[in-house]
Amino acid sequence: MIIAIFALGTQGDVQPYLALGSALIQQGHTVRLITHTNYQQQASALGFEVWPVEGNVQEVAESEEMRKLLQKGNMLEINRYTSRLMEEVVLGWARDSLNACEGADLLMAGMGGGSLARALSEKLNVPFIEAHVVPMTPTRAFPGVLLPAGGPRLGGTVNLLSHHLVQQVMWQSFRSADQKMRQSVLKLPAAPFFGPKPQKRHPQPPVLYGISPHVLPRPADWPSHIHMTGFWFLDAPSWQPPxxxxxxxxxxxxxxxxxxxxxxxxxxxxxxxxxxxxxxxxxxxxxxxxxxxxxxxxxxxxxxxxxxxxxxxxxxxxxxxxxxxxxxxxxxxxxxxxxxxxxxxxxxxxxxxxxxxxxxxxxxxxxxxxxxxxxxxxxxxxxxxxxxxxxxxxxxxxxxxxTENGPMDAVAIIEQHVAESAQLH
Missing domain, CATH: 3.40.50.2000 (Glycogen Phosphorylase B;)
Incomplete structure (x- = not known):
């Protein structure tokens, strides 16, 4: 298979996808990584086909404005700032990603690049699998993870609603940029006001979480297509310290x-x-x-x-x-x-x-x-x-x-899904 993985953000955001992609490469798949130039050398050494996109995430993180925002720790303000930056680069990202995904059999992304991957999935009619390292699926078990801390005792119903609130805050901050790339580059209609509609594919694509269930027990109210595989660690067995x-x-x-x-x-x-x-x-x-x-x-x-x-x-x-x-x-x-x-x-x-x-x-x-x-x-x-x-x-x-092997467990789920889909078509 040819699999395109979107991994955008800081080193901590990107590294789990390097681990997941490396496991796919070990199983004989071709993996194209859409990421920042910061990570091009590391990813190429691991065997990825790297498709760099505009923007240096380290420069953004070190900017005076971002430093002030991080010091305040206000997620809404940080979201607004990154949304303005997205408006500036999204057309270039969409053009570069469209080329990167040409001929791909599968697209994968987490929060970083998820909206872009979902739009490209619609454009190219290629399946999209969500792959996260932060729990984003609504549940009654705990509140939305991007909300301010201190609400674990709010109760199941409020917890569930809080996840939808987080999703809307994230989507609405990106909606303008999403509409811009859909109309200008992908020639797609604008997504609905409350966000893109779920994929209507059979079998249902899995949602993967690179999280250990021993650290965060799998919520009982999550449907069966949602999997916690264990953490996605990138080994460095040959690394030698200075x-x-x-x-x-x-x-x-x-x-x-x-x-x-x-x-x-x-x-x-x-x-x-x-x-x-x-x-x-x-x-x-x-x-x-x-x-x-x-x-x-x-x-x-x-x-x-x-x-x-x-x-x-x-x-x-x-x-x-x-x-x-x-x-x-x-x-x-x-x-x-x-x-x-x-x-x-x-x-x-x-x-x-x-x-x-x-x-x-x-x-x-x-x-x-x-x-x-x-x-x-x-x-x-x-x-x-x-x-x-x-x-x-x-x-x-x-x-x-x-004892867990999160990347390989994730690969097994991906391959099983693709095999089931092939049997139906």
Missing amino acids: AELQNFLDSGPTPIYVGFGSMGNRDPEQTADLVLEALQTSGQRAVLLKGWGGMVRGDLPDFVHLSGSVPHSWLFPRMRAVVHHGGAGTTAAGLGAGVPSQVVPFFGDQPFWGNRVQMLGVGPAPIPRKNLTAQKLADSIQRMVSDVAMQQKAVTLGQVIQ
């Missing part, structure tokens, strides 16, 4: 990890000061990830190593605990490594994952970035490195997660 990093790991007690990924800070040096004070107070060594947030300082104490990008699958199992922003991919990596996690959420689904970590007993309560202080972080770090029960729960959960 000598400076390996020397730091070997030179003293096991450190912790602190990094906020692509979440920018208006004042990265202030963030670094806060983290260093917390480490000194707690008496811990740490690998501090520079990340896109730019936590850079001139002279660092010897109990800290400032690192560039390192595969989480390699680094996290070598840590005592991990402190991070709570993105879906980073959270999965921390849980899979079997170490306690402190989530410091900025916005979006990050508070949801922080609450899951706490409910599972494998980390303290999330500390929203805007409420983070050196003392709070120091107390959290001290708890993670001293709480034996928390550490054991983290180890046990990590062992269970490591």
Whole structure:
């Protein structure tokens, strides 16, 4: 099969689809990846046919306006800002994606690129499979994950309605750009006001979630075509650490990890000061990830190593605990490594994952970035490195997660669906 996967966003957004696509490639399928130029080299090395689209997501994340929005953590304002950016690039994305999908047998996407993939599916009459790493299907079990944290006790009916609210907020913010690309490039009628109609295909296309059911139990009210396969991890077995990093790991007690990924800070040096004070107070060594947030300082104490990008699958199992922003991919990596996690959420689904970590007993309560202080972080770090029960729960959960093979389970579901569809046609 020729499969086109849309993977747009930050490294954490894209990496699970690299894992899923790699599994498809291993099974002999051709995978075309529609993504930003940032990831072209990495994806090409994994065997993808890469179709880059306009825009550098790192530049957007590091922009002054986005830094201010991330600091506030207001999802609606962030949505409005990204919607304006989409208006500027959507025609180019549609043209490039139309070429990329020519001759494809199947289209796949999650939140990043989902609307674009759905419109192309309609244009080309090619099946589309939703593949998410954040739970988007409405359920009574928990509230919409992009809503502000704090509503798990609202009740089943309100939970269900909250998912539809989230879907509408996301759709309405993108509707203008969607109409623009449909009419100008794809020559399609505008989608209905409340969003594109569900696909009318038989058999029903599966909806895939790269989430472990041991971390988020599958809701009982989800229909049978919705699958939780386990996390989509991208292995890095041949990765070798820089000598400076390996020397730091070997030179003293096991450190912790602190990094906020692509979440920018208006004042990265202030963030670094806060983290260093917390480490000194707690008496811990740490690998501090520079990340896109730019936590850079001139002279660092010897109990800290400032690192560039390192595969989480390699680094996290070598840590005592991990402190991070709570993105879906980073959270999965921390849980899979079997170490306690402190989530410091900025916005979006990050508070949801922080609450899951706490409910599972494998980390303290999330500390929203805007409420983070050196003392709070120091107390959290001290708890993670001293709480034996928390550490054991983290180890046990990590062992269970490591028995799963989310990408290959997803591939089996995809292949079964395609085979069933072929029999009917």
